[in-house]
Amino acid sequence: METQAWQVLDRAHYLHPFTDHAGLRQTGSRVATRGEGVYVWDTDGKRIIDGLSGLGCVNIGYGRKELVNAAAEQMLELSFCQSFFKTTHRAAVTLAEKLASMLPEGLNHVFFQSSGSEANETAMRTIRRYWDLAGQPQRRVVIARELAYHGSTHMAASLSGIPPMYTAGGDIPLPGIVHIKTPYQYRHGPEMNADEFGIVAAGWLEEKILEVGADKVAAFFAEPAQSAGGAICPPMTYWPEIQRICKKYDVLLVADEVVCGFGRTGQWFGADHYGITPDLMQLGKGITSGYLPLSACAMSDRVADMLIEKGGEWAHGFTYSGHPACCAVALENIRILEEERIVETAAAELVPYFRSKLETFVDHPLIGDVRSVGLMGGLEIVQNKKTRESFPYEAKIGEACSTEALKRGLAFRANGDTMSLMPPLVITRPEIDTMFGIAREALDATAVKYD
Numbered sequence: 100m101e102t103q104a105w106q107v108l109d110r111a112h113y114l115h116p117f118t119d120h121a122g123l124r125q126t127g128s129r130v131a132t133r134g135e136g137v138y139v140w141d142t143d144g145k146r147i148i149d150g151l152s153g154l155g156c157v158n159i160g161y162g163r164k165e166l167v168n169a170a171a172e173q174m175l176e177l178s179f180c181q182s183f184f185k186t187t188h189r190a191a192v193t194l195a196e197k198l199a200s201m202l203p204e205g206l207n208h209v210f211f212q213s214s215g216s217e218a219n220e221t222a223m224r225t226i227r228r229y230w231d232l233a234g235q236p237q238r239r240v241v242i243a244r245e246l247a248y249h250g251s252t253h254m255a256a257s258l259s260g261i262p263p264m265y266t267a268g269g270d271i272p273l274p275g276i277v278h279i280k281t282p283y284q285y286r287h288g289p290e291m292n293a294d295e296f297g298i299v300a301a302g303w304l305e306e307k308i309l310e311v312g313a314d315k316v317a318a319f320f321a322e323p324a325q326s327a328g329g330a331i332c333p334p335m336t337y338w339p340e341i342q343r344i345c346k347k348y349d350v351l352l353v354a355d356e357v358v359c360g361f362g363r364t365g366q367w368f369g370a371d372h373y374g375i376t377p378d379l380m381q382l383g384k385g386i387t388s389g390y391l392p393l394s395a396c397a398m399s400d401r402v403a404d405m406l407i408e409k410g411g412e413w414a415h416g417f418t419y420s421g422h423p424a425c426c427a428v429a430l431e432n433i434r435i436l437e438e439e440r441i442v443e444t445a446a447a448e449l450v451p452y453f454r455s456k457l458e459t460f461v462d463h464p465l466i467g468d469v470r471s472v473g474l475m476g477g478l479e480i481v482q483n484k485k486t487r488e489s490f491p492y493e494a495k496i497g498e499a500c501s502t503e504a505l506k507r508g509l510a511f512r513a514n515g516d517t518m519s520l521m522p523p524l525v526i527t528r529p530e531i532d533t534m535f536g537i538a539r540e541a542l543d544a545t546a547v548k549y550d
């Protein structure tokens with residue numbers, strides 16, 4: 100009864116993000132009640148293993164009282180503080196300094212917002228302003244990638260390259276953004292070896308720069324590994340070649356690390372994993388492990404110095420830029436990650452295990468491709484393994500499989516036909532076994548239905 104009562108109110112009043120509400124009216128929502136470690140419970144008392152870390156954010160798991168205390172203490176001491184008018188506060192300054200000490204070399208300046216989408220807005224405004232101030236206002240074009248997801252504000256949606264964003268209308272994409280193919284080897288270069296493919300895929304950037312005109316390109320904007328696009332993890336040769344091309348044409352390199360940051364790839368940042376030094380880097384989600392909303396746009400000395408020395412006042416900012424409680428929670432989250440060596444332990448003890456479990460799916464009749472980096476894994480469902488043919492879009496097989504998994508107590512994300520698994524970094528090996536055990540049962544049940 101309790102579940103139904105909540106579902107009735109949910110249907111009547113609550114519009115959900117990225118949801119087919121007509122479909123939701125038929126099924127009703129799952130009503131979550133609490134979380135602990137890697138588990139979430141619902142109003143029916145069902146325990147669900149969270150194979151998607153909330154939404155790629157709950158890196159240290161649910162229920163850490165230290166984060167609650169950090170927020171409460173900060174709220175009691177100073178619940179709000181704007182940073183617009185020559186005012187600052189200790190939590191934001193400490194966090195900015197902490198991030199500068201952790202990020203790749205040169206990223207010494209940080210701007211705060213609340214969401215990943217806003218961090219990407221800040222990055223876009225920064226890029227355009229940088230080139231205006233640098234006396235090259237014709238550098239307007241930003242190159243992004245197919246299957247990217249950068250958020251839901253107008254600009255972030257325009258940068259994104261997942262098909263639903265383009266069919267949604269609303270004048271998306273905005274002008275000045277073009278897309279190139281992504282390093283999706285299963286679809287774009289299965290006949291090549293990985294290293295060779297990485298170089299070829301990076302070459303698509305150079306081709307686009309030359310097509311647009313090198314003096315018109317402002318930046319290349321990309322996730323180190325693409326999460327919502329379906330766990331697309333580039334070969335190790337890809338990013339260093341991208342960096343070389345960006346340097347050659349003086350194109351700014353912008354890394355959206357909203358998902359990759361804070362340990363997802365097995366290193367603290369995707370840039371560390373792939374060996375690059377971006378000019379701008381956006382962080383979100385895992386910065387607070389999702390306990391409070393916060394994002395950061397980090398900038399290199401080169402970029403920040405231009406804004407500071409030539410820019411004057413910059414008309415950009417948000418009421419909640421550097422919100423004290425969010426910054427305090429981020430600091431506590433980072434302290435826990437560091438002191439408990441969560442990223443290092445995950446890399447040494449969990450990542451190889453996770454990968455070996457993922458690889459057991461190679462033989463499953465529905466799985467065409469298995470890919471992963473760190474604790475971000477993808478299992479791509481196909482209709483025909485030999486030809487790599489996908490199921491028709493209307494079959495919604497990814498969604499069907501995720502429904503089967505949820506029935507059995509596993510939440511994962513269906514990115515199109517790819518089952519994306521990205522559990523909290525504190526998951527244990529037995530919990531990894533449980534997660535993959537349910538994933539297999541769900542796939543088997545889906546295979547029977549679609550036979």
Ligand code: PLP
Pocket residue numbers: 213214215216217219248249250251322326327355356357358383384
């Ligand atoms: N960038 C990436 C890589 C993301 O995956 C997301 C969200 O999933 C965003 C940006 C947008 O973040 P938010 O939903 O906090 O606006």
